Amino acid sequence: MGNPAAYDGLVAVVQSPRSRTLSISSLIAALIAFADDTLYLLLIRSQGNPQDARVVFVALFIASEATVALAGALVGRPAVRAVLLGAASAGLVALGLLALFSIGLPLVVAGLLTALAWARSIRPRQPSSVKPLSLAVAVASVVVLAVGIALT
Numbered sequence: 001m002g003n004p005a006a007y008d009g010l011v012a013v014v015q016s017p018r019s020r021t022l023s024i025s026s027l028i029a030a031l032i033a034f035a036d037d038t039l040y041l042l043l044i045r046s047q048g049n050p051q052d053a054r055v056v057f058v059a060l061f062i063a064s065e066a067t068v069a070l071a072g073a074l075v076g077r078p079a080v081r082a083v084l085l086g087a088a089s090a091g092l093v094a095l096g097l098l099a100l101f102s103i104g105l106p107l108v109v110a111g112l113l114t115a116l117a118w119a120r121s122i123r124p125r126q127p128s129s130v131k132p133l134s135l136a137v138a139v140a141s142v143v144v145l146a147v148g149i150a151l152t
């Protein structure tokens with residue numbers, strides 16, 4: 001065996017369960033959603049009724065979905081990323097389609113970018129619960145939107 005401290009020319013590569021790459025499409029989606037939220041609030045303010053409950057709900061919903069997309073862009077674990085991006089993509093697309101003729105188009109684009117990142121984050125060797133969980137939070141995001149709009 002020789003000297004144990006001697007270099008034998010072999011290099012071991014250890015793959016971490018964390019993904020160190022940044023999700024650029026999700027980061028761009030988050031920036032689009034934050035910008036759209038800001039423009040929405042400026043538009044509502046210019047119309048004179050910024051204290052309406054639905055306005056507050058929609059603004060907070062966009063901000064929360066943008067924050068979830070940003071977290072999905074930055075998180076290192078692929079399974080956590082998949083779940084976060086599932087929620088963000090469904091919420092952004094759903095609200096974007098509802099508001100298509102005013103503030104919706106940028107939200108649809110952000111949602112599609114997040115959905116692209118979501119599809120890329122699903123890995124074949126992930127735990128079997130990742131796909132159903134990411135679909136469940138996607139549905140939950142749309143349900144929160146529907147209930148929030150119905151109640152405001």
